[in-house]
Amino acid sequence: MAKMRAAQINRPGGPFEIVEREIPQPGAGQVRIKVQACGICHSDSLVKEGHWPGLQYPRVPGHEVVGVVDAVGAGVSQWAPGQRVGVGWHGGHCGACDNCRRGDFFGCTVNLQITGISFDGGYADYMVAPAIALALVPEDLSPVEAAPLMCAGITTYNALRHSPARPGDVVGVLGLGGLGHLGVQYAVKMGFKTVAIARGQDKEALAKKLGAWRYLDSQAQNPATELQKLGGAKAILATVTSGDAMSAVVGGLDINGTMLVIGAAQSMTVSPLFLLSGRRSVKGWYSGTAIDSQDTLAFSVLSGVRSMNEVYPLERVAEAYERMESGKARFRVVLTTGQ
Ligand SMILES: [Zn+2]
Numbered sequence: 001m002a003k004m005r006a007a008q009i010n011r012p013g014g015p016f017e018i019v020e021r022e023i024p025q026p027g028a029g030q031v032r033i034k035v036q037a038c039g040i041c042h043s044d045s046l047v048k049e050g051h052w053p054g055l056q057y058p059r060v061p062g063h064e065v066v067g068v069v070d071a072v073g074a075g076v077s078q079w080a081p082g083q084r085v086g087v088g089w090h091g092g093h094c095g096a097c098d099n100c101r102r103g104d105f106f107g108c109t110v111n112l113q114i115t116g117i118s119f120d121g122g123y124a125d126y127m128v129a130p131a132i133a134l135a136l137v138p139e140d141l142s143p144v145e146a147a148p149l150m151c152a153g154i155t156t157y158n159a160l161r162h163s164p165a166r167p168g169d170v171v172g173v174l175g176l177g178g179l180g181h182l183g184v185q186y187a188v189k190m191g192f193k194t195v196a197i198a199r200g201q202d203k204e205a206l207a208k209k210l211g212a213w214r215y216l217d218s219q220a221q222n223p224a225t226e227l228q229k230l231g232g233a234k235a236i237l238a239t240v241t242s243g244d245a246m247s248a249v250v251g252g253l254d255i256n257g258t259m260l261v262i263g264a265a266q267s268m269t270v271s272p273l274f275l276l277s278g279r280r281s282v283k284g285w286y287s288g289t290a291i292d293s294q295d296t297l298a299f300s301v302l303s304g305v306r307s308m309n310e311v312y313p314l315e316r317v318a319e320a321y322e323r324m325e326s327g328k329a330r331f332r333v334v335l336t337t338g339q
């Protein structure tokens with residue numbers, strides 16, 4: 001049997017271990033992907049640290065996967081070897097439960113599959129994924145360019161396009177990290193008056209480089225007051241993991257405005273009176289499904305949105321993961337297999 005490398009976690013809190021495994025065979029309804037690149041997402045810490053209830057070890061993390069279809073299992077008619085594809089967080093759903101029948105695949109109650117959690121992900125030379133989980137990768141994107149868009153990209157793009165904001169409206173993007181640096185770019189390209197909000201004056205140059213209309217330093221200014229001076233935000237994309245930072249900005253919402261929360265903060269404070277008097281809302285956003293990823297990639301090609309990445313070979317996975325965890329990476333960390 002042909003062998004491959006996989007970077008797996010053997011137990012909660014355990015280190016990455018590069019092991020040799022047999023190249024897996026795709027079962028019915030599955031596709032095997034020769035992995036070229038896989039982004040390291042902060043959510044991979046759920047596998048590394050064992051914060052996902054019921055997760056079975058060993059497990060290979062990775063849900064920002066880009067590669068080439070290598071083999072297809074029985075019953076797969078929509079994919080063929082040689083096609084360039086990506087796999088994101090949403091790894092599949094049953095299609096038959098009530099939520100699925102309503103099109104809310106993320107809410108599948110019977111067989112919600114999450115890449116790199118329910119089954120092995122992309123920190124490997126090959127992986128097998130449900131055919132339903134694949135997105136087509138355009139020619140114009142290299143594997144390293146496309147990989148971070150499969151989670152960081154889709155999450156910011158999909159949240160923004162489902163926000164109440166319309167072209168010309170003020171939109172705030174809170175945070176300028178892995179998610180935020182993409183969120184600002186997408187918001188700009190969607191035609192919003194994009195206000196980037198982060199801590200420190202040193203981030204202003206980056207915000208402007210990414211196309212932001214205004215920059216707010218939340219340490220020097222009250223971001224909610226400043227957003228209101230600009231007319232109020234129809235949407236605020238909250239990409240940070242600090243509930244305090246979210247609480248400080250939510251007051252910048254215009255009437256009918258929505259804060260879209262995509263950063264996993266523990267808690268935040270918001271005035272119910274402020275919400276009800278202006279029909280405002282705070283809403284969570286789930287990344288999206290495979291077709292949303294495909295839309296994200298296509299829009300990124302159309303508009304020139306790209307992730308800024310630090311690239312490491314698969315064998316340096318431990319170092320690459322530490323770099324992501326340090327919060328110092330500019331801005332996403334991507335593993336490559338050399339294939
Ligand atoms: Zn992710």
Ligand SMILES: [Zn+2]
Nearest residue numbers: 094097100108
């Ligand atoms: Zn379902």
